[in-house]
Amino acid sequence: MADQIARANGQPPMLTVExxxxxxxxxxxxxxxxDGASFEVQxxxxxxxxxxxxxxxxxxxxxxxxxxxxxxxxxxxQILLRxxxxxxxxDLALLEAEGAEIRAIRGGEIALVFQEPxxxxxxxxxIGNQIVETIQLHQDVGKEEARNRTIELxxxxxxxxxxxxxxxxxxxxxxxxxxxxMIAMALSCNPKILIADEPTTALDVTTQAQILDxxxxxxxxxxxxxxxxxxxxxxxxxxxxxxxxMYLGRVVESGPVDEIFHQxxxxxxxxxxxxxxxxxxxxxxxxxxxxxxxxHPHNRPTGCPFHPRCAEAMPGICDRHExxxxxxxxxxxxxxxxxxxxxxxxxx
Amino acid sequence: xLTYTIRRFLLALLTxxxxxxxSFAIIQLPPGDYVTAYIAQLASSGxxxxxxxxxxxxxxxxxxxxxxxxxxxxxxxxxxxxFGRSLEWRVPVLDIIGDRLWLTMAVxxxxxxxxxGLALPIGIYSAVRQYSxxxxxFTFIGFIGLAVPSFLLALxxxxxxxxxxxxxxxxxFSPEYLQADWSLGKLWDLIKHLPLPALILGTAGTAQxxxxxxxxxxxxxxxxxxxxxxxxxxxxLRLILKYPVRAAMNPxxxxxxxxxxxxxxxxIIVALVLGLPTIGPLLLRALVAQDMFLAGTIVLFLGxxxxxxxxxxxxxxxxxxxxxRFERRE
Ligand SMILES: Nc1ncnc2c1ncn2[C@@H]1O[C@H](COP(=O)(O)OP(=O)(O)OP(=O)(O)O)[C@@H](O)[C@H]1O
Ligand code: SF4
Ligand SMILES: [Mg+2]
Numbered sequence: 312m313a314d315q316i317a318r319a320n321g322q323p324p325m326l327t328v329e330x331x332x333x334x335x336x337x338x339x340x341x342x343x344x345x346d347g348a349s350f351e352v353q354x355x356x357x358x359x360x361x362x363x364x365x366x367x368x369x370x371x372x373x374x375x376x377x378x379x380x381x382x383x384x385x386x387x388x389q390i391l392l393r394x395x396x397x398x399x400x401x402d403l404a405l406l407e408a409e410g411a412e413i414r415a416i417r418g419g420e421i422a423l424v425f426q427e428p429x430x431x432x433x434x435x436x437x438i439g440n441q442i443v444e445t446i447q448l449h450q451d452v453g454k455e456e457a458r459n460r461t462i463e464l465x466x467x468x469x470x471x472x473x474x475x476x477x478x479x480x481x482x483x484x485x486x487x488x489x490x491x492x493m494i495a496m497a498l499s500c501n502p503k504i505l506i507a508d509e510p511t512t513a514l515d516v517t518t519q520a521q522i523l524d525x526x527x528x529x530x531x532x533x534x535x536x537x538x539x540x541x542x543x544x545x546x547x548x549x550x551x552x553x554x555x556x557m558y559l560g561r562v563v564e565s566g567p568v569d570e571i572f573h574q575x576x577x578x579x580x581x582x583x584x585x586x587x588x589x590x591x592x593x594x595x596x597x598x599x600x601x602x603x604x605x606x607h608p609h610n611r612p613t614g615c616p617f618h619p620r621c622a623e624a625m626p627g628i629c630d631r632h633e634x635x636x637x638x639x640x641x642x643x644x645x646x647x648x649x650x651x652x653x654x655x656x657x658x659x
Numbered sequence: 660x661l662t663y664t665i666r667r668f669l670l671a672l673l674t675x676x677x678x679x680x681x682s683f684a685i686i687q688l689p690p691g692d693y694v695t696a697y698i699a700q701l702a703s704s705g706x707x708x709x710x711x712x713x714x715x716x717x718x719x720x721x722x723x724x725x726x727x728x729x730x731x732x733x734x735x736x737x738x739x740x741x742f743g744r745s746l747e748w749r750v751p752v753l754d755i756i757g758d759r760l761w762l763t764m765a766v767x768x769x770x771x772x773x774x775x776g777l778a779l780p781i782g783i784y785s786a787v788r789q790y791s792x793x794x795x796x797f798t799f800i801g802f803i804g805l806a807v808p809s810f811l812l813a814l815x816x817x818x819x820x821x822x823x824x825x826x827x828x829x830x831x832f833s834p835e836y837l838q839a840d841w842s843l844g845k846l847w848d849l850i851k852h853l854p855l856p857a858l859i860l861g862t863a864g865t866a867q868x869x870x871x872x873x874x875x876x877x878x879x880x881x882x883x884x885x886x887x888x889x890x891x892x893x894x895x896l897r898l899i900l901k902y903p904v905r906a907a908m909n910p911x912x913x914x915x916x917x918x919x920x921x922x923x924x925x926x927i928i929v930a931l932v933l934g935l936p937t938i939g940p941l942l943l944r945a946l947v948a949q950d951m952f953l954a955g956t957i958v959l960f961l962g963x964x965x966x967x968x969x970x971x972x973x974x975x976x977x978x979x980x981x982x983x984r985f986e987r988r989e
Contacts, residue, residue: 378889409895417892425883433884433902434982445891480981496891 323393324351325536326375326504327400331388332560333367333374340609344370344383346560349636352504352553354393357530357537359551359568361544361583363605367560368540369425372506376417377408392416392504419449422497425508428489432481439477442496449500464495468525487518494525501533508540523550544583548572553642556580559606559616562636566643576645578621615648628653660984664974671970678962679737682955683730694722695949697746733955743952747945752956756938760960762831763923763937765849769857771918774864775911782872783904789877797869804866810928813859817933828855829934856935860926864918871910879903905979912976916969920961 329349335342345367352358360368373379375390390403406413425431432441439461446457458477465473468491481489490510497505507526511519527550530537539550547554547568554571556564556579564577575581603620606612612619618629625648632653636646694716698708717723721732736743742752785794820828830837831852836845879885880903888898927939938957945954977984 373886376890378886414892414894417890419892423887423890425886427883431883431887433888433906435902435905435980444893448892480985482982482985493887496887 322354323400325354325393326352327389327391328371328375329389329391331371331374331390331404332386333370333379333383334386335383337382342609343560343611345374346611347388348557348560348562350555350562350565352536352538354503354536355534356552357527357539357550358553358555359547360538360540360555360557361542361547362557364542365605366557368557369508370560371557372423372425372508372538372540375403375506376421376423377403377406377413378417392420394420415449418445418497418502419500420502421504421506422500422502423506423508424490424493424497424510426510426512428486428493428513431493432489434480434482437478437480438484438492442477442492442499445496446499461495461499464499465492468492468495468498468529469521470495486514487521490514490518490522491525494522494529498529498533502535504536504538505530506538506540509542510539511546512542526550556583559611561616561646562644563617563647564643564645565636566639570640570643574643576639576643576650577617577647578623578649579617580645582620615646623649660977663977667970667973671966674966675963678966679734679959680730682958682962683733687726687729687951733952737959742956745945745950745953747948747950747953752953755941755953756956756960759936759938759941762849762935763939764964765853766831766856766860766926766935766937767918767923769853770860770864771915773854773857773861774868774918777861778865778868778872779911782869783876783899785869785873786876786880787899789873801866801869804862807862809859809863809926810932812862813929813932816855816859829932831856831935856926856929856933859929859933864921868911872907875907875910876903879906882906909976909980912972912979915972915975916965916967918968920965923961 328351331345331348332343333345335344348367348371350358350360360371362368370379370383373383374385377385379385385404388404391400392403393400401412401416403413403416432438439458442461442464443454443457446452446460447454450457452460462473462477465476470476470488470491476484476488481492484492494510505526510526511522514522523546526537526539529535537550539546541547551568554564554566554568555562556571556577558579564571564575564580571580572584575584606616606619612630614628614630614632615621615624615634618624621629624630628648632648634646634648634653635651636644637651639645639650694713697716698713701708714723721729724732733743740753742756744750745752745755748755781797785797788794817828831849832845833848833852836848839845880899882903885898885903888902889895893901923937923939923942926935926937927943929935930937930939938961942954942957942961944950945957
């Protein structure tokens with residue numbers, strides 16, 4: 312798949328995730344949080360990852376940064392990051408999780424902003440302390456210089472009075488300001504990729520819109536790649552160039568945002584889109600649930616993981632064979648037997 | 660914050676006053692007084708005591724005036740640095756307490772240092788490597804530490820020391836320094852004797868603090884700010900020490916004030932077993948003998964030290980946790 316897209320637009324992707332499997336080995340059994348996810352992130356593009364709760368979006372993000380916590384572990388797959396001066400991309404999945412190489416990438420080349428603006432800063436230190444620390448981790452600058460840069464960053468993300476705010480503690484700030492601070496911290500080392508895991512879920516509607524505007528504005532100015540994780544088809548429609556639809560740890564459909572919205576191929580994507588009345592009338596409606604319930608993570612269905620809930624499931628095929636992510640058109644992929652024949656013998 | 664500190668300080672003074680009243684009252688509570696006990700003691704040893712003799716004694720010690728007068732007299736003397744004479748030992752109370760108070764503090768502080776020095780790193784390790792073999796081993800040892808009474812530990816260690824090393828490991832000084840005046844040599848001798856009582860007195864507390872640290876840190880490690888710090892690219896050790904450990908320190912600091920009286924009251928039996936010249940056994944004996952000035956002074960000192968400890972831990976807590984600082988800004 313990587314080669315196909317590379318051939319399609321002539322530029323290799325910034326990040327290629329190939330067959331990623333991240334499992335949690337708990338006492339109750341193995342949770343296959345990410346179970347063979349494959350997708351790509353192009354340089355300078357915004358990619359949305361969407362799917363119901365528990366489908367492995369956050370674990371995918373944590374896997375890319377290699378900060379999955381025990382008992383979780385990447386058991387298979389590649390995470391290829393293209394780097395400016397290197398010939399071959401580096402496979403993050405092979406790096407030592409606490410080694411210097413991945414730590415230079417974390418926060419330096421790939422940055423993370425996530426959902427909890429209330430608790431994602433430590434209450435024990437000022438915002439300034441925590442951002443300055445990030446800068447000094449990755450860049451060889453003195454305290455004074457790092458502090459000046461921090462003030463500049465705060466100004467850039469639209470924080471009034473940055474010279475004063477820099478010395479405040481997180482609990483002195485509103486949720487919106489805190490999320491701006493979080494974005495400032497993520498941007499502090501000019502990352503190539505910004506991962507935003509539900510960056511606006513915890514905020515009120517007005518603030519949500521402001522934060523999304525800010526993210527879009529920054530993306531356009533810096534030309535970095537953005538991975539935005541959300542439940543919200545409205546956010547996807549507004550923000551992204553490409554969409555990745557996940558279901559039970561797998562990518563079931565991916566493609567340019569227009570194609571996903573206008574010609575969704577996978578029955579799950581169609582159901583996701585059907586479940587919002589009109590994306591343009593009310594952009595930030597939460598996804599109502601789709602018929603049937605998400606299977607328990609410990610015992611996923613055989614064959615196509617979606618078949619118990621799929622209206623178009625074909626008995627004898629969908630419950631016995633596993634569909635593969637296959638191209639529908641140049642950049643549009645779906646994993647469904649409506650679009651390709653089962654190839655291998657069913658697993659015994 | 661300054662206002663808060665001042666208010667807190669005034670409150671501490673008030674508490675100390677209340678403690679003085681209380682310590683005085685506690686001494687007065689048991690039926691009879693020192694003279695009753697003294698006479699009973701004399702009588703049991705076959706000495707005949709006349710009522711006039713008893714009355715004389717009472718007057719001499721001011722035991723015949725009303726209680727509040729006795730209290731005021733006591734306080735007045737204290738303000739002049741005179742804590743009264745021990746009824747039993749017939750010398751000024753301070754002469755008896757003197758060194759013992761400092762030695763008690765030396766033993767307590769070394770027990771606390773031992774406790775923290777062991778409990779912090781082990782607690783951190785156990786949390787960070789939850790369910791590892793070492794975690795299980797520490798948990799097991801910790802429960803044994805909690806379950807074995809410290810006087811038993813003292814007896815065992817003394818037996819082992821005597822039986823296998825031929826050393827008498829009780830006391831805080833070698834015989835040659837026992838009566839000597841303070842000197843560098845004596846101080847060094849004391850320091851050499853401190854680890855064992857510190858170990859014995861600190862074991863139970865260490866086991867408990869390991870559990871607390873482990874539980875707190877496990878809670879903190881789940882918080883999103885830890886993920887943020889990881890995602891920044893910090894090294895795991897630096898990250899854990901800077902963020903979650905600092906947050907998990909609060910209970911350590913807030914119990915600092917209580918640690919001192921806890922160690923003293925918990926250490927009486929151990930001090931008796933080990934022959935430690937600390938204040939615990941003295942207090943016990945003074946209470947049994949109804950030696951009121953001595954007992955009252957000791958209770959007062961312990962109370963003041965506790966209040967001071969609590970005051971210091973409060974200030975430390977504000978320093979460590981900015982949220983508390985802000986709550987108390989006004
Ligand atoms: N530390 C963990 N231990 C065990 N299982 C975990 C752990 N973290 C995540 N999981 C499991 O992995 C699966 C995927 O979780 P993940 O957080 O990636 O979902 P998500 O798509 O981000 O959901 P949401 O939209 O609710 O954030 C879930 O079934 C979850 O229970
Ligand atoms: S493979 Fe079958 S069950 Fe799965 S989505 Fe396609 S039609 Fe539905
Ligand atoms: Mg999530």
